[in-house]
Structures are given as C-alpha cells and as structure tokens.
Amino acid sequence: MLFDDPVFMSRMLTLLTLSFHIFYATIGVGLPLMIMIFQWVGIRKNDPHYLLMARRWARGFVVTVAVGVVTGTAIGLQLSLLWPSFMELAGHIIALPLFMEVFAFFFEAIFLGIYLYTWDRFDNPKKHLLLLIPVAIGGAMSAYFITVVNSFMNSPGGFELVNGELVNVNPIAAMFTVSMPTKVAHVLATGYMTVAFVLAAIAAFRLLQGANKNYHKKSLNLLMKIGFIFAIASAIIGDFSGKYLAEYQPEKLAAAEWHFETSDNAPLVLWGVLDENNEPRYAIEIPLALSILAHGSPSAEVIGLEEFPEEHQPPLVIHYFFDTMVTIGMFMLGLSFIYWIAQWRGWSFVQQRWYRWLIVLGGPLSFLAIQAGWWLAEVGRQPWILRGIMTIDEAATTSDHVGIMFILFTLLYLILGIGTVVVLRKMFKNNPPEIESNEMSGSDSK
Amino acid sequence: MSLEIIGISVLWLFLFGYVIIGSIDYGAGFFNAYSLLTGKQHIVSKIIQRYLSPVWEVTNVFFVFFFVGMVGFFPETAFYFGTILLIPGSIALILLAIRGSYYAFEAYGTKGHRGYAFMYGASGILIPASLSIVLTIATGGFVTIQNGEPTLDYLSLFLSPLTWAIVILSIIAVLYISAVFLTWYSHKTGDEGATALMRKYSLIWAVPLIIAASGIIIELQHHNEVHFNQLMGLWWLFAVSFLMWIGTVYFIWKKRKYGVALSLLIGQFAFAFFGYGISHYPYLLYPHLTIFDGFTNEAMAIALIVAFILGMLLLIPSLYLLLRLFLFDGQYIKGKRE
Ligand code: HDD
Ligand code: HEM
Numbered sequence A: 001m002l003f004d005d006p007v008f009m010s011r012m013l014t015l016l017t018l019s020f021h022i023f024y025a026t027i028g029v030g031l032p033l034m035i036m037i038f039q040w041v042g043i044r045k046n047d048p049h050y051l052l053m054a055r056r057w058a059r060g061f062v063v064t065v066a067v068g069v070v071t072g073t074a075i076g077l078q079l080s081l082l083w084p085s086f087m088e089l090a091g092h093i094i095a096l097p098l099f100m101e102v103f104a105f106f107f108e109a110i111f112l113g114i115y116l117y118t119w120d121r122f123d124n125p126k127k128h129l130l131l132l133i134p135v136a137i138g139g140a141m142s143a144y145f146i147t148v149v150n151s152f153m154n155s156p157g158g159f160e161l162v163n164g165e166l167v168n169v170n171p172i173a174a175m176f177t178v179s180m181p182t183k184v185a186h187v188l189a190t191g192y193m194t195v196a197f198v199l200a201a202i203a204a205f206r207l208l209q210g211a212n213k214n215y216h217k218k219s220l221n222l223l224m225k226i227g228f229i230f231a232i233a234s235a236i237i238g239d240f241s242g243k244y245l246a247e248y249q250p251e252k253l254a255a256a257e258w259h260f261e262t263s264d265n266a267p268l269v270l271w272g273v274l275d276e277n278n279e280p281r282y283a284i285e286i287p288l289a290l291s292i293l294a295h296g297s298p299s300a301e302v303i304g305l306e307e308f309p310e311e312h313q314p315p316l317v318i319h320y321f322f323d324t325m326v327t328i329g330m331f332m333l334g335l336s337f338i339y340w341i342a343q344w345r346g347w348s349f350v351q352q353r354w355y356r357w358l359i360v361l362g363g364p365l366s367f368l369a370i371q372a373g374w375w376l377a378e379v380g381r382q383p384w385i386l387r388g389i390m391t392i393d394e395a396a397t398t399s400d401h402v403g404i405m406f407i408l409f410t411l412l413y414l415i416l417g418i419g420t421v422v423v424l425r426k427m428f429k430n431n432p433p434e435i436e437s438n439e440m441s442g443s444d445s446k
Numbered sequence B: 001m002s003l004e005i006i007g008i009s010v011l012w013l014f015l016f017g018y019v020i021i022g023s024i025d026y027g028a029g030f031f032n033a034y035s036l037l038t039g040k041q042h043i044v045s046k047i048i049q050r051y052l053s054p055v056w057e058v059t060n061v062f063f064v065f066f067f068v069g070m071v072g073f074f075p076e077t078a079f080y081f082g083t084i085l086l087i088p089g090s091i092a093l094i095l096l097a098i099r100g101s102y103y104a105f106e107a108y109g110t111k112g113h114r115g116y117a118f119m120y121g122a123s124g125i126l127i128p129a130s131l132s133i134v135l136t137i138a139t140g141g142f143v144t145i146q147n148g149e150p151t152l153d154y155l156s157l158f159l160s161p162l163t164w165a166i167v168i169l170s171i172i173a174v175l176y177i178s179a180v181f182l183t184w185y186s187h188k189t190g191d192e193g194a195t196a197l198m199r200k201y202s203l204i205w206a207v208p209l210i211i212a213a214s215g216i217i218i219e220l221q222h223h224n225e226v227h228f229n230q231l232m233g234l235w236w237l238f239a240v241s242f243l244m245w246i247g248t249v250y251f252i253w254k255k256r257k258y259g260v261a262l263s264l265l266i267g268q269f270a271f272a273f274f275g276y277g278i279s280h281y282p283y284l285l286y287p288h289l290t291i292f293d294g295f296t297n298e299a300m301a302i303a304l305i306v307a308f309i310l311g312m313l314l315l316i317p318s319l320y321l322l323l324r325l326f327l328f329d330g331q332y333i334k335g336k337r338e
C-alpha cells in the first residue's frame, strides 16, 4: 500500500510541510518590504494613515513569523529525517548556504524583536524605520540561500563525480549554479508581488464591507502599483526561467508544455486534456509562443519529451501547474495595469463592486500561483532529487513509520493554520483602524 | 587543532547555548502552567511576556544552528541519526511547533485558551526529555546496522535505566536553570513576590539535580565502560562543576548576589557539559561513527568556519543590542516601557 511506502510518504510529507511553510515564508519575504514602504511614505507625507497601516501589519506579522519559524524548523529537520542519504551526499557540497541561512534567520529574528517592541522608544521615527532594513534583508537572504540550495538540486555543480566519489568540491561554485540567477530573482519578485496583492485584497475587502474609505483607499492605490511593478518583473524573469529550462532541463519544459516531439516553430499549449494518443485536446494553442519562451525566436527548435527515456520523464500533470501559474500571473498583471490606468485617466469602473471583488480574488490566486510554481519546479524534477545524480528512491528514509508522522503533521498544520486565522481575525476585528487612528491622533498631536 | 575538533567544539558550544537559554524558556513555561493551577499566574506570566516574548525566536535559532551545522560539518550524521530519529525527532518537532506558536497566539493575540497554556507548559518538560534521548542513543548500544541501514532498538532503549536517568536529569536541569535565572531576573525587575517564589523553586530543585547527575554516572558504568572511564579521567572538571553548584546554592540560600549565583550556575553546567562532551571523544555515535570518518571535505570545512566567523562578527553586535534593550534596560524590565 502507498501509505506504507516510505518513499511515497516522504514525498507527501515534504510536499505538505513545504506547501504549508511557503505561505508563511512568502509573507516573511514580502511583508517587511511593504511595511517599510508604507512607514517611509507615512513619514515623508506626514500622514498618520500610512504609519498606522505599517504598524498594524507589523503586529500581524508577528503571528505569521512565529508560524513561519516553527514550520521552517520542521522542514529543516525533516530534510535529514526523511532524506538522510540525500543530506549525507548534499551536505558535502551544499551545506554552506544552508549554514549561512541560519545567520540570516538570526539577524532577522533579532531585529524583528527589537523593531516590534520599540515603536515608541525613539524620538526620531526614522531611526525606528532603520530597524526594518535588517529585517527585510534577513527575509530576502533566507529566501536567497534556500533557493540557492534548490537551484543546486536542479542543476548540480561545484564538484566532480569520479567513480562515485565526490572530488574537487568547491562550495562557492556549488552556490552559483546555472539555475540560481533566474530562480532567486523569480522567487523574490513573486514573493513581493504576492504580498502586495494579498494586502490589496484585504483593503478591497474592507472597502466592500464599507469600512473607513480614506484609509483603505490609500492603501489599495499604492499596493496595486507596487503589485503591478513586481508582476511585470515576475513575468519577465519567468520568461528567463523558461529559457533556462530549455537549455538545461529540457525534459521539465517539455513535460510542462506537453511538447512530445522535437520541432521548430513550436506552439504553446495551454490547458486542455490528453486523449489516448497523448494528443492535447480542447487546448488553447498560441502559435510559435513556445519557441519564443524557450529560445526567444519564433522559429527555434524545442526539444520534445520523446528524447528522454521513459523512466526519466517528469509527470505530465505539471502542465496544469505551469498553466495555473502563468494564467494567474497574466490575470494579475492585467488587473493591476487596468487599475493603474483607470486611476490615471479617472475611469470609475475600478471603484465598482465587481472590480473590487476581482481584487479580493487576486490575493488567494497569487498564493495559488506561488504553490503551483513550486509544484512545477519540484514535481518537474522527478524522478531526481539531485538532477542526474540521485533519484528520490535512493534518497528516502527506510523507516516504516512515515505514514503515521504524515497524519501527525497534518493535524499540527491544521491547528497552526486555524490558529493563525483565528488570532489574526481577533486581533484586527476587536481593534479596527477607525478606533486606533483616533487614539493615535489623540496622542500624536501633542 | 584539527578542523574536526574545531567543528565539533563550535557545535557543542552552540548546543550548550541552547541548553541554557532553552532551559530558561522551557522551565518558565512549566512554572507558568503550574502557577495557573495554583492561582499565582500573574506573578510568572508577566515575566514570561517581558523577557521571553522578544527573544524566543533567537532561542529557536540556536537549535536550528546546531542541527544545520551538524549536517554541514558531519554529513554522515544525517544518514545515521536521520534514519533512526524519525519518530523521536518528529515528536520533538511537533512539540516545538506548539510551543513556538504559543507566543504568537497567546501573548500577542488576545487572551487565549487555558488548554493551550497547559500544552505549552507540558511541552516545556517533554521537549527536553525527547531531545535528551539523542544523547542516550549516541552513547551506543541501541543501534545496530542491518543490511547497511542503521536500526534503532526501541524496546531496549525504552527499558534502559540509562535512558530514564538522562531524561530525569534533563527535566530537573531545565527546572533548576530556569528557576535560578528567573530568581535573578525577577529580583532585577524589583518584583519581590516573584523573586521569593522562584528562589523557593531553585532551592527545591538543587539537590535532586545532583542526585540525578550522579545517577547517570553510575548507570554509564554499566552501559558503556569506555565512555565511563574517559569520564572518570576528567573527574576534575566535574569537581569544579560541583563546587560551582555549591556556590550557587549558597548565594540563593543567603538571598545575596543573585547575579553571581547565575554566573556560577552557567559555569557549573559549562564544566559538566564540556566534560561530558570531551569524554565522548571521538565518537558521534558509539561505536559506528567518529568525528573523523563522518567529517566533510576540507574545502567545505574551511568555508563553513569562515562563514561562521563572519556570521559571528555580524551577530554579536546585534545580539548585544537586543540584550541591552530588553534584558539590561532597567526601564523596560520594570515594565515601564511597552
Ligand atoms: C505569484 C507567483 C508566480 C507567478 C505569477 C509566476 N510564477 Fe513562475 N514560479 C513561481 C511563482 C510564480 C515560483 C513559486 O516562485 C517558482 C517555483 C520555483 C521557482 O524558482 O519559482 C516558479 C517557477 C517557474 C518556472 C520553473 C523554473 C524551474 O523549475 O527552474 C518557470 C519556467 C516559470 N516560473 C515561468 C513563469 C512565467 C513565464 C510566468 C508568467 C507570468 C510566471 N512564471 C509567473
Ligand atoms: C533545501 C532545499 C530543498 C530540498 C532538500 C528539497 C527536497 C525535496 C524533496 C526530497 C522532495 C520530494 C521529492 C520530489 O517529489 O521531487 C521535494 C518536493 C517538493 N519540494 Fe523541495 N526541496 C528543497 C527546496 C524546496 C523549496 C525551497 C520549496 C518551496 C517551497 C520546495 C517545494 C517542494 C514541493 C512543493 C514539493 C512537492 C513535490 C512532490 O511531491 O513531488 N522545495 N523537495
């Protein structure tokens, strides 16, 4: 039975923990930057609304950081518990960024602690803002280092394999593998984009409920702009990621695009289903687009899945992950672009309820895109854990009890997930910004 | 000094750091839950919020540092310990997760559930217990290699008196370290009620601590003679440790110089902890794995040590800032600042 298969259950537990952690990790990467921007705008414009927003988000951030830290600790230890052989091998080559990541956490944790408990301790508010810089850098560095490790798994480098022995290990070269630049840039850009759209979704939702107009409108306007900028960045870097895949992991790209036969002038196949002959049906075909995505030229040749032995082909389901990600990316890009233009030209339809609802939807969708992107990247690496060197069967633990642990961790994440929602709701419901802003302006106008 | 020894010393030092600051944290959680039962909660929980909330993440990083560094310097530990620790490791993780989220859910959120406070308190006892099992396993005798895979004999581990001696010591040590620290801390905050309560707890746990520690040495003699003999060869380290213990108890008893008492306590544990560590040399997992055959390649070892030094240059000033703002800021600890 699958439940008793340590390899399968290890995969499921890794999937579960990482998918759960990535919610909180994304917030941990993106939110400090947003708080920073808002606090800065607030100080510049001398507008207490922005300051209040920054302050309220920072309070919520504490809760997500806490869960981010505990789930991160879980995945960190689980890597050794579930993939002992992989960590044994990888430890020789890629331990450096994992080790440095701990320092990034340390740095972030220390300054976050100081920042949160010192709102009113400095006479000059700019000094307090300065404390956020190390927090934002720490968050970005965490993402950077862990993505470096993940890049290494997709495109191993920095060592030579001679008769099964690792020789000439170069820890620095292992950190700068070919997939690293696009991966890190895409992860950071999508993280910032997602957090901007999630906060925008909250603002739009409060406006729909009829809450304080001025406060939430300011927030929405600025956030849609920030989100738009990062959405463009995400799409451009995503395009580079595609070019990286075409060059170095063509089997992943071919599986994601259902591109079975090597050909030039390749069309991009979106959605659809496969029939008995592995022909896509009901799909949207964009002529030449795959050749452009892969090589930047409409006539370029794109390698098909047929060129790889069956046992090295990734599962075809990653097609849907790719499509989900790209569709959402394009949708958010359009949504924020139209909002921006409308604000500039004074079109009023973006103020209407249906448009607000679309923005609300954008929050969860952005998170879904992040998840889909990671599923694409990780499932698309199948059957390898270290591409070309070690498969997941060789890497997994041999312990029989992974199934039970899976159940225990599912329960844990349920508690943590529900807890987060309940606590955040309580925190903000019992203390709406209207009341808090009265209190604040009361004490601020000395 | 060889790279292996530098590596293991750094890791052992961080583990020691975790044992001390983790114990303060775990014990405080236990006292908090206990005082909920006895209706003295206001005394302890205020201190927990003032001191523990800002620094708990830092505590956690010490732990993460240890296991990440371990796999970095000694990749083979991932294979040996990773395979056998799936169950105890996962349980410890779940307890850690419940604990970490407590601060966020309980202390920052609005008033929460009593049940959560009890889980938090109980986890303070269970985490040290489950983590200390790793020390028992490392002493050897419970792991065999079958078809090239290490397997753990759960039954004999569970039935071994050594296991229980170490578990009991870890629990008592947590309570004792935490009580002494909180005595000093509440004295600094000027809270006389809390000081008296914590002083009482320190004295209660002082004697059981020494009995439990001696119990381990006796058990070890039966269990692993090589290890025991090495331990005896280092008797003077343990003697210094014992003298420091007397010093701590003396000052706490006399209600004087709590700061000195705390320093002596840290010294006591440092000597005992390093004495135990050195007597373990050169084994990571007796008799299968030593620090020499489990070590990473030279290039990685040097890179890790350089990264460590640079990281420390970054962290020590920041840590100093944190402590100055929270632990040593008279206004803050007396609750006059938010
Ligand atoms: C908000 C989230 C989001 C959005 C809108 C996009 N992506 Fe993405 N994508 C990710 C979130 C993401 C990610 C979660 O960050 C991934 C997973 C692994 C990685 O490196 O980034 C990713 C991976 C990823 C990969 C695989 C890289 C690899 O396996 O090495 C490709 C080819 C793309 N993306 C391409 C795109 C394109 C062409 C987009 C067009 C709009 C796009 N992504 C939008
Ligand atoms: C230290 C770096 C990492 C290691 C060692 C690692 C390891 C693994 C392993 C062993 C699997 C299961 C095998 C497989 O299905 O391919 C897996 C799957 C997965 N990983 Fe990674 N991973 C790393 C980084 C990441 C990151 C940063 C993410 C993003 C959050 C991520 C997301 C996922 C997801 C969603 C899966 C599920 C895919 C599946 O079940 O096939 N991984 N990872």
Ligand code: HEM
Binding pocket: A018, A021, A022, A024, A025, A026, A027, A028, A029, A064, A065, A066, A067, A068, A069, A070, A071, A072, A073, A074, A075, A076, A079, A105, A106, A109, A138, A139, A140, A142, A143, A146, A147, A187, A191, B057, B060, B061, B064
């Ligand atoms: C294999 C994958 C991963 C591992 C092993 C891992 C490990 C960890 C650990 C151990 C922590 C807790 C650190 C502490 O004690 O303070 C943590 C937190 C964090 N992780 Fe992950 N992580 C992974 C994936 C990711 C990804 C994909 C990102 C970002 C894109 C990320 C960003 C963060 C951030 C920002 C934090 C700080 C906590 C927060 O702000 O929420 N991690 N991670």
